[in-house]
Amino acid sequence: MKLIFAVVNGDDSAAVSKALSKGGFRATKLASSGSFLSSGNTTFLICVEESEVDAVIGIVQQKCHHRKQFVPSTPSYGSPLTGQLPTMPLEVPVGGATVFVTNIERFEKL
Numbered sequence: 112m113k114l115i116f117a118v119v120n121g122d123d124s125a126a127v128s129k130a131l132s133k134g135g136f137r138a139t140k141l142a143s144s145g146s147f148l149s150s151g152n153t154t155f156l157i158c159v160e161e162s163e164v165d166a167v168i169g170i171v172q173q174k175c176h177h178r179k180q181f182v183p184s185t186p187s188y189g190s191p192l193t194g195q196l197p198t199m200p201l202e203v204p205v206g207g208a209t210v211f212v213t214n215i216e217r218f219e220k221l
Contacts, residue, residue: 112215113164114156117171118143119208121151126174127208131157134170158218168210175208 119127124140131138139156157167 112158112218113161114158114213114215114218115164115167116211116213117155117157117167117208118152118210119155119171119175121153122178123175123208124153127153127155127171130170130174131155131167134166136163136167136170158215164212168212171208171210177207 117127128138128140136157136159141154141156143152143154155171159167
């Protein structure tokens with residue numbers, strides 16, 4: 112058995128959950144946040160047979176989309192009058208998924 116940890120963007124969470132359910136896979140969803148943008152993510156825990164790992168990863172890959180998001184930048188220097196300069200928004204890529212697959216010695220659904 113394998114345990115799949117799939118960390119997905121919060122915007123893609125509902126689509127991934129629905130597709131996993133439609134594919135017959137059960138998942139536990141955990142709210143999580145990323146360290147870079149501190150944005151909301153969902154971490155799915157999915158336990159499957161080794162032969163099903165590629166199918167689950169395919170579903171996650173199909174439903175998680177890359178997108179661009181604007182975030183405020185932090186000035187590295189300031190103005191003599193105000194101490195700070197206005198920040199310009201920075202465009203950064205977000206989305207996609209991070210997937211970890213680990214071995215499971217024992218799995219029970221109680």
